[in-house]
Amino acid sequence: KVDQDRIEIVLKKGKNLLLVKVGNSNANHELAFFEMIKWEWGFYLKLLDENEKPLKNIGVILPEKIEKPEFNIVSTFFFKKSDEGLNQRFDIEITSPSPEALNGEINFTIDQQKYSFKIDSIPFGLSRHQVFIPEINSDKKVKAFLTINNDKLEKDITLYRQKHYQLHMMMLSHMDIGYTHPQPVVKEIHSFTLDEVVEMCNEDPDFKWTIETLWQLEQYEQSRSQKQVQKVIDLIKEGSIAVSPLYSNPFSGWVSEEEMIRSLSKAKEYEEKYDLKYNAAVYNDVPGQAWILPQVLKNAEVNFLAEGLNEFFNNYSLQQNLPKTFIWKGSDGSEVITYLNEAYNEGKSYGLESRGNLAVQQRMWERLNKLKARGYDYELVLLNTAFGDNSIVPKDQYNAMKKWNEEYEYPKFISSNVSIFAEEFSKKYRDSLIVLNGDWTSNWDVYYQGEPDLMKKQRSVQHNLLSAEKLAALTWLIDKNKNPLTDIVDEAYQSLLSFSGHGSGLEYGYGSPADNLITMEYREDYIHNAYLKADEILRRSIYRISKPEESFEGEGIIVFNTLSWNRNVPVEIQFPFETSPRYEIIDL
Missing domain, CATH: 1.20.1270 (Substrate Binding Domain Of Dnak; Chain:A; Domain 2)
Structure with a gap:
């Protein structure tokens, strides 16, 4: 809250150096489950006297004295649609040394086309001002001129062509059996959510959904009429709903190989029962993966894996060291395109929290530039997003997405699902992905x-x-x-x-x-x-x-070796009597 942090200080005469330390941690100290998560952070500071009135005769000493204004033109990836085509946004960054607001004008020429924009109320310090011009299809070197007050500045600037980002919103409800509610209630929550999904698909043909685990579909099948279940099956076959073939997203680092294989058994059952097909899987809220997974998925004809990592106890080491997307080769040579998501709340991290397009714009600018800095060079981006664990349809995110698309052409949000994204991404980018081998489980898998x-x-x-x-x-x-x-x-x-x-x-x-x-x-x-x-x-x-x-001649003991090789080990047995009767060894 405003002014909740108060610290008494003593100012000496003359110059005082104030150090403000803002703690920014990834630890979940105060989780906001039932309200919007406030991802932004920052601070402001004011100096007051003992009566909480502003101090007088206080000035700010700038670290560097700016003699003249400075400016730059930043190429952004924000595009709006017009009758003539796409208009691209460029931000004019101006640093003004004047304590008073000034007016100015920016001029530059691209391919013999002159552009001039008046800029009103340029404040002290650094400010950013938006202008839109027709999209440039290649990088352009321009000579730009800024007139502000009595100063006329000239600068050679390169304007950069930008990608048309398409943000595929993979909406789902994250399954966590017995984490938010007792298990019977969790079963009903996911079934009610699927009821809501069916209604939204019927009302809005653009709405898409992903069933995160087959456990969710199994609970629906057990708790709803066959007629209602068939509605979901039909929507899956139509492509409005995608279903991940994994049963319960277990921690692959501590389940057995047989458990991992059997996590696809329900998928095989539904393939035979409902003629369902699977091309992509979702694996959320795990800290890493065992090397068997590419082989298991490939055997189920799955060639794409959306991986919503949870590295809360692992210092995010995998996301810091692995590329965002790559071809993961299993020990048997099986390959699966692996796409790393930052958990399963990425819609919120892009500002889709009903706070308006300005919040979305600010978060989008940060997130997409972070991807670019990480080496992600693709226009298609998958957002793995849910309202929360065992939760409802994230309608606020869906509505915020549509509101953004009304104003901007790119980046464009697309209501999608894991199957749609897998098909498009694989078709466009598979040949450009690097191939990685190996296991990437974590300590969390081991200790649990x-x-x-x-x-x-x-x-x-x-x-x-x-x-x-x-x-x-x-x-x-x-x-x-x-x-x-x-x-x-x-x-x-x-x-x-x-x-x-x-x-x-x-x-x-x-x-x-x-x-x-x-x-x-x-x-x-x-x-x-x-x-x-x-x-x-x-x-x-x-x-x-x-x-x-068996016979009635006496007691007997049979020792059976269940392994496929010979072994010599002591066998510990407990006789039913205090004194051991005679016995013989029968080798089967």
């Missing part, structure tokens, strides 16, 4: 949010479930009349993916202690159910294998 007990049980399930699945398959190979228990195996893996699909309890005051307690019980139930299912498969399979060898 301080849940050691749950993580130990998860590791136990990952270890035992593979062996259990092998044994169950073997019992089927031995006797085709026996079911290989695939339904139980599938349920175990689905529980694992629900556990790893984000959510570690209600945070930042989202719910009451009671809400958080039940949320954690659901979370623990996911991993406990997977644990019990793995144990069930293991015990039933072992019994199936050992049953034919």
